[in-house]
Structures are given as C-alpha cells and as structure tokens.
Amino acid sequence: MRAAFLRPEELGTPAKHIKALINVLKLKGVAIKEFILKENNVQEVVAQIEKWKPMALMDVNTTGLIVGERDGKKYTLADLMGIVQLTFFVDDPLLFFPPLLEVEKPRNYIAFITDLKHTDSLRSLKVENISYITPFIDKTVFPETPKEKEIEAAFLGPVIDPQIIVNAVTQNYPKEILPIFFETGEFMFRNPEVHVITAINYVLGLFNPQFQETFNKWKESNRAQAFRLVNDIAAYTTMRRRMYLLNFLDGIDLKIIGDFQGELKEGHEVIKPSSHEELLEIYGKSRITIYVSSQTTPTGIGFIPLEAMYMGSAVMVDFRGTIPGFFAPEEEIITFAPLDRADLEEKILFYLENKDATREIAEKGQKAVQEKFTEKDRAEFAYNILQDIYRQFEAAMKSQQKGGELEQ
Numbered sequence: 001m002r003a004a005f006l007r008p009e010e011l012g013t014p015a016k017h018i019k020a021l022i023n024v025l026k027l028k029g030v031a032i033k034e035f036i037l038k039e040n041n042v043q044e045v046v047a048q049i050e051k052w053k054p055m056a057l058m059d060v061n062t063t064g065l066i067v068g069e070r071d072g073k074k075y076t077l078a079d080l081m082g083i084v085q086l087t088f089f090v091d092d093p094l095l096f097f098p099p100l101l102e103v104e105k106p107r108n109y110i111a112f113i114t115d116l117k118h119t120d121s122l123r124s125l126k127v128e129n130i131s132y133i134t135p136f137i138d139k140t141v142f143p144e145t146p147k148e149k150e151i152e153a154a155f156l157g158p159v160i161d162p163q164i165i166v167n168a169v170t171q172n173y174p175k176e177i178l179p180i181f182f183e184t185g186e187f188m189f190r191n192p193e194v195h196v197i198t199a200i201n202y203v204l205g206l207f208n209p210q211f212q213e214t215f216n217k218w219k220e221s222n223r224a225q226a227f228r229l230v231n232d233i234a235a236y237t238t239m240r241r242r243m244y245l246l247n248f249l250d251g252i253d254l255k256i257i258g259d260f261q262g263e264l265k266e267g268h269e270v271i272k273p274s275s276h277e278e279l280l281e282i283y284g285k286s287r288i289t290i291y292v293s294s295q296t297t298p299t300g301i302g303f304i305p306l307e308a309m310y311m312g313s314a315v316m317v318d319f320r321g322t323i324p325g326f327f328a329p330e331e332e333i334i335t336f337a338p339l340d341r342a343d344l345e346e347k348i349l350f351y352l353e354n355k356d357a358t359r360e361i362a363e364k365g366q367k368a369v370q371e372k373f374t375e376k377d378r379a380e381f382a383y384n385i386l387q388d389i390y391r392q393f394e395a396a397m398k399s400q401q402k403g404g405e406l407e408q
Contacts, residue, residue, distance in 0.1 A: 001390045004054040005034045006045070006064025013276045014303035015060040017375070018088050020138030022058070024379035030386060037064060046077065056389055057085045065099040074103045084108045084389050086382070090135070090303060092234070092296035093121040094196070097227045100125040110385065115300030117195040124197055131385065133378045134326075135303045137310055137369060143277055145312045146284040152352055154286040154313070155246060155268075156304065157258030162240040164261055169232055173225070177215050180204060181233055188237040188295060192338045193320050195298050196234045234295040241318075241338070242292045248341035252348060257282055283311035287358055288334075288351055290316045290344075301326040309333070309369045314351065314362040316344075332365040 005022055026032050033052055035045045046066060049057070057078050059065055065087065066077040076099075078085035089096070089111060100106065105126045113119065114135045122130055169181055184203045188194055194202075204212055219226040243262060246254075250265040257279070260270045273279040283289055289308040299322045305315045309332075317323070319335035327333040334351065336344045351358045 001029065001386060002031045002033070002052065002054040003056040003058055003386065004049050004052060005032050006037055006049075006057060006059045006066070007034065008063050009036050009038065011060065013279075014090050014135075014307070015063075015088075016141060016276070017136060017138045017303060018060045018090065020136070020140065020375040021088070021379045021382060024375055025383055025386070028379070028383050030383065032058075035064075037066075042066060049077070050081070055083050056386060057083065058088070059085070060088050061090060062087055062093075062096040062099045067099055067102050076103055076106050076109065078108050079103075079106060082108070084110065086110045086112065086385070088112045088133075089118060090114055091294075092118055093125065093127075094227060094231055094234075095296060097125060098224065100127065101224060101227065112382070114302070115297045117198075117298050117300075120195050120197045131381070133381060134373070135301060135306055136373045136375045136378050137303070137306050138375060139310075139370075141276070142280055142307075142310060143284070146281060149285060149287040151255050151282065151286040152253055153288045153290060153348060154255045154257050154271075154282060155249070155290045156292075156308075157242075157256055157260055158239075159242045159246060159256060159258070159260050159262065160239045161262035162236050162243060165232065165236045165239060169229075169236070172232075173229060174218065177218050177229075179207070179211065180215055181229065181236070183207075184233050185236045185240070188233065189240055190339070192241065192293070192295070192318065193298050196230050196237075196295065200230060200233065238292075238295045241295075244339070245292055245341055245344055248345060249348070252345070255282075255286070280307060280311055283308040283313050286313045287355070287362075288316055288348065289313040290348070292318055293320065305333070306369050306373050309362075309365040312362050312366050314358045315365060316347065316351075327365065327368055330361070332361065332368045334361060 011019060022032060035048060037045055057064065065085065067074050068077055068080045070080060076085055085108060093111065109127060110129045110131060111122050111127050112131050112133050114133060116132055119130050170178065180200065180203065184200045187203050188196065188199050204215060247265065251267050254268045256268055256270045258272060264270065271282065273282055291305055293302065299320060305317055308315050314334060316334040316336060318338040319329070323329060323333070323335060329335045334347060336347050
C-alpha cells in the first residue's frame with residue numbers, strides 16, 4: 001500500500017502533531033513517501049508522485065492540495081490521477097479555503113476534522129466525505145518539563161483589540177454589506193458555541209428582504225471575499241471575547257503569551273516566544289494557563305490546551321457543553337463561564353492561592369493527555385480507511401484485468 005505525504009518544508013503549529021500519525025502509519029506497513037512542496041517545485045513534485053504511483057495523497061490543512069486543469073476545468077491532482085486525497089484539518093477548514101474553492105467539486109477526497117462543527121465549513125466548500133478524529137499530541141516534539149513554576153498565570157494569545165479588526169474590515173468590504181459583519185459578530189459573542197456559518201445564515205434571515213438580496217448577490221459574485229468575511233467575523237468574535245475578559249483582570253500578575261495589540265493593563269506583561277519549543281517551555285513554567293477558545297473550534301478542545309496540559313500546567317478554559325467529553329471539569333481541567341468575568345477572576349485568585357489544588361489538577365490533566373490523547377487510536381482509524389481504499393483499488397484492478405481477458 002503506497003501513499004504520498006505532501007507537506008511544506010516546515011509543518012506549522014499544531015500541524016506538526018500530524019507527523020506522529022504519519023509515523024504510526026509507516027510502522028503499520030503503509031509505504032509513505034514524503035514530498036516537500038515549495039513555490040517553485042510543484043511540477044517537479046507532480047512528476048515524482050506520478051513515478052511513485054501512490055494510491056492516496058495526504059496533506060495537512062490543504063497545504064498539499066495541488067490543483068491541475070483538464071478540458072478548461074480545474075481539479076485536484078488526486079482526481080486527475082484517479083486516486084484518493086486525505087486532508088487532516090487541525091483547525092477550521094474555512095481558514096484554508098482557497099484550494100478547495102478553486103477546484104470543481106472534489107470527488108476522491110476525504111477530510112479529517114478535529115471539531116464536529118467543521119462539517120459545516122466543509123459542506124460550504126462542497127466537501128461531503130468527512131471523518132472526525134479527536135485532537136492528539138506528538139510526544140516527540142515536547143521538551144523536558146521545567147521543574148520550577150516561574151509564571152503564576154499565563155493568558156494565551158494572540159490578543160488584538162477588536163477595533164483594529166473593525167478598521168480593517170470597513171476598508172476591505174463594501175459598505176452596504178457591513179451590517180452582516182457587526183450583527184453576526186454580536187450574535188456570536190453572546191453564543192460562543194455557535195459555528196460561524198450557522199450564525200451568519202441565522203442573522204441574515206433577520207434582515208429585510210432587500211438586504212438579503214444585496215448580500216446574496218455580493219456573495220455569489222465574490223466567493224473568495226465572502227469566505228474571508230466569514231473568517232474575519234470569527235476572528236473579531238474571538239478577539240472581542242479575549243479582550244473583554246482580559247480587561248477585567250486588571251491588576252493581576254499575568255503574562256500574555258503571543259501577539260498583543262491593544263492597551264496593556266496594570267500587572268500584565270507580554271511574552272512573545274520565538275519558537276514552538278519556547279512556547280512549550282512557557283507552558284511548563286506556568287502554574288495556570290488561561291485559554292479563551294478560538295471561535296474556529298466552537299465545540300472541540302483543540303490542540304493548544306492539550307499541549308499546555310502535557311507540559312504540566314493547570315489549564316483554565318471557557319466552558320463548553322462538550323468539555324466533559326474530553327476532560328473532567330474541576331478535576332483535570334478548570335472551567336469558567338464564557339462571558340462571566342467575575343467567575344474567571346474568582347477562579348484565578350482561588351487557584352493562585354490554593355497551590356496544592358492547582359498542582360493536583362495539573363497532574364491529573366497531564367496524565368489524562370498522556371493516556372488518552374495520543375496518535376495511536378487516531379492512526380488506527382486512518383489506517384482502516386486506507387485499508388478500505390486499498391481493497392477497493394485491488395478490486396478495481398482485478399475487474400479491469402478480467403475485462404481485458406474477455407476482450408481477448
């Protein structure tokens with residue numbers, strides 16, 4: 001069974017965790033050859049893939065989804081070769097829409113998602129064959145856990161003043177369709193678990209028919225820009241929620257990790273890690289890691305909390321109805337009401353003062369990640385799908401051979 005893994009020279013974060021899954025597939029007997037894609041070597045890579053003759057192509061976040069043309073129409077390379085493409089999405093597929101938007105409806109395409117509501121994203125991109133896998137971590141990318149907790153509380157970014165996003169949006173989109181941005185943003189701010197596609201469709205229905213017609217006409221004639229608008233709404237909502245909660249923590253000794261654009265409050269300091277390894281080390285040095293979930297993972301746990309928990313930090317996240325399906329709240333992970341600033345402040349102060357309770361949650365959370373969130377089961381699931389593809393491929397080849405014998 002042959003497969004090709006198409007990837008950029010350096011896998012980003014958290015896409016690099018997928019490498020662990022690829023390694024398990026290799027150990028299980030899948031002959032996987034990796035191809036590094038660069039801006040100037042696509043044709044060369046395509047020639048190498050055709051020579052390798054895999055039955056499946058694999059990539060992460062569409063970074064290996066190559067588009068070709070036949071009879072004036074654009075198709076994925078897998079469709080042109082008559083094989084299957086598997087894409088692993090570690091975040092919302094809407095963030096990586098351009099290749100899928102460019103092609104005719106992909107036929108031999110399987111998408112692996114890590115949040116159930118990403119199904120809505122893919123269906124808006126005309127992708128129907130979708131499978132869910134729970135996020136996991138690659139143990140080999142983690143440094144040794146620091147022995148001392150030098151940071152009492154870390155607040156994970158990026159954090160950007162939402163007005164900065166508003167200023168950009170007003171410059172980038174027609175004035176007449178901007179009301180959908182603001183109204184959908186408000187709706188999502190109050191409803192953290194709603195998916196952006198669901199939200200925008202619901203809010204659009206509340207507008208008068210004239211606006212609906214104006215927006216739909218713009219959307220149909222500006223498909224790529226319409227998807228960018230959807231992503232901007234999700235980013236605006238995420239940043240508004242983070243800034244809203246962060247502003248209420250004025251005076252608490254807090255390290256903001258990552259990009260910060262806005263007014264820095266008393267007691268807050270920004271730390272910008274220069275590498276993924278440095279970021280992981282910061283998790284390990286933090287007694288508490290606060291994570292306000294991105295709107296791109298409306299129901300999932302995501303990879304970021306798993307990394308912090310693996311490094312031995314007590315992770316505090318905004319509560320979502322699916323959280324208990326991943327971890328036991330207040331035992332393995334700390335939760336707070338998504339828009340309740342008082343609840344967040346009270347819990348931070350409590351766990352900063354009660355270090356034994358914090359350490360116990362950190363230890364239980366770390367153990368849960370080590371035991372339940374590894375690549376083994378996820379790779380088994382992907383392997384079974386590849387086995388099914390291989391059996392279908394073998395059956396097709398035998399059918400072709402029999403047909404040739406009959407003709408003779």
